[in-house]
Amino acid sequence: MAPDSAPCLPSPEAFALAATWIAEADGLVVAAGAGIGVDSGLPDFRGSEGFWKAYPALAQARLAFEEIANPAAFRRDPAQAWGFYGHRLALYRRTRPHRGFGLLREIGRRLRHGLFVFTSNVDGQFQRAGYEPDRVLEVHGSIHHLQCQHGCAGEIWPADGFVPEIDDAVCRLLNPPPPCPHCGGIARPNILMFGDGQWLEGRSAVQERHYVRWRQGARRILTIEIGAGTHVPTVRHFAETTGDRLIRLNPQVETTLPSGALHLRCGALTGIEGIHAALAAEDFFAARG
Template structure:
C-alpha cells in the first residue's frame, strides 16, 4: 500500500456527500471477536463441535435446532453472550466521524449479526443487517411473521460441551422453539421482514446521494454478500482487507491491505490532513 492510495482515498471522502460502510466479520477481530475462517478455525473456538466433527455450516443451520436444540442454542447462546460483552473498537467511532462530515451522513450494510454497530452508537435506523441479527428471535416453525427482541433471554451455556443449560426460548405465540432471526445455511425458514425494511430504507438513502463513497471492511469472498454489494453501489470503493484486498483496477476502487482498526485509523488521519 502506498501513501498515494491513502491520499487518494482521503480526497474521495472529502468530495463525497454520503458514506456507505460495508462490513464483514473482519471488522470485529480488533474487538476480540473470533474469525471462524481465520487461522484458529471454527473448531478452535468450539472444541466440543470439533470433537464431534460438526462444521460451521451444520451448526449454523435450521436443521440443528430440530436435531439437537440444546446444542444449537449452546452455540448461539455462547455467541449472544460474547457479543453482549464485547466492546467495539475505536475504529467504529472514527467511521462515524468521517460520515458526520457529509451532507447525507453514513449508512451501514453488514453481514454481521453481532449488533456491534448499534453498540458503537450508530443509529438503528441507518443499519442494514443483511443476514439478520442474533439480538432478535423468531419462531422456529414460522407460525407467525413476528420477530421479537432477545433482550429477555439470558442463556446459560456449558461452554465445554456446547450445551444450553436451563430453559430453551419459546415462541410466545405458539409455544414452539424459538431461534435467532438469522439467515443460516440451507435456511428456508428465516423471516426476512425486518431486514427487508432495513434494505428499503438503505435504497431510499442511496437514491438521494450524488457522490457516494463506500468503505468496505473485513469482507471476504467465501460468502461474498458484502463484497458484491460494495462493488455494485455505483460509487467509489475503498476496500480495507489484509487477506483479500483485490480490486478491479478498471474501476474507481482502492485497496488498503490492512486490518480493520489500522486501516480505518490511517484513513481517518489522512482525511484530517487532507
C-alpha cells in the same frame, strides 16, 4: 506464510488518495463483513480450523460451521444449537466495539448525506457503537432478535429477556431455550442460516427500505468495504455494485479487485485510523468549505 502474503501497512499516498475520495463524496456506504470485528476481539470463523479453534467442542464432534449455523441443528439438537448461538449472543453482548467504529461515524458526519451501513454481521456492533438504527441494514438478520423456528405468526421479537447459560466445554445450553409466544415451540435467532427456508426477513426488509430512501438522496457515493470474505460473498457483491468508488480494507492478498478500486491491505482498525488521520492531516473538509 510466504513473504508476499504478509499484511503490510499501506503507503501514506494510498491513505491520502482514500481521504481525497471521501472528501469528494456526499454519502458514505460502509459495507462490513466479519473482519471488522476482529479488532474488537471477535472471531471471524475463517475456514473450519478457525471455527473449530473458537469452538473446540464442535471440533471434537466434527461439526462444521455450515452444519451448526443451520435451522436443522435446532430440530436435531436444540441444546447444542443454542449452545453455539447462546455463546455468541453472550459474547456480542459483552464486546465493546473498537474505536474504528467511532472514527467511521465521525467521517460520515462530515458528509452531506452521512453514512449508511450494509453488513452481513449479526452481532449488533454498529448499534452498540451508537449508529442510528435506521442507518444500518443487517442483511443476514440479528442475533439480538428471535423468531419461532417454524416461522409461525411471522413475528420477530427482541432477545433481551433471554440470558443463556452455556456449558462451554460441551457447547450446550443449560437453561431452557427461549419459547415462541404463539405455539410454545423453540425460538431461534432471527438470522439467515445455511439451508434456511424459515428465516423471517421482515425486519431486514424494513432496513432495506430505509437504505433505498437514503440512497435516492445521495449523488456521489463512496463505498468502504471492510473485512469481507469470499466464502459468503454477500458484502463483496454489494460493495462492488454500489456507489461510484470503492475502497477495500482487507489484509488478504487481492486477486479480484474491481477496476479503479483502491485496496488498502490492512486490518479494519489500522485502515480506518489511517484514513481518518489522512483526512485530518490535510484538513480536506475545511478546504472544501
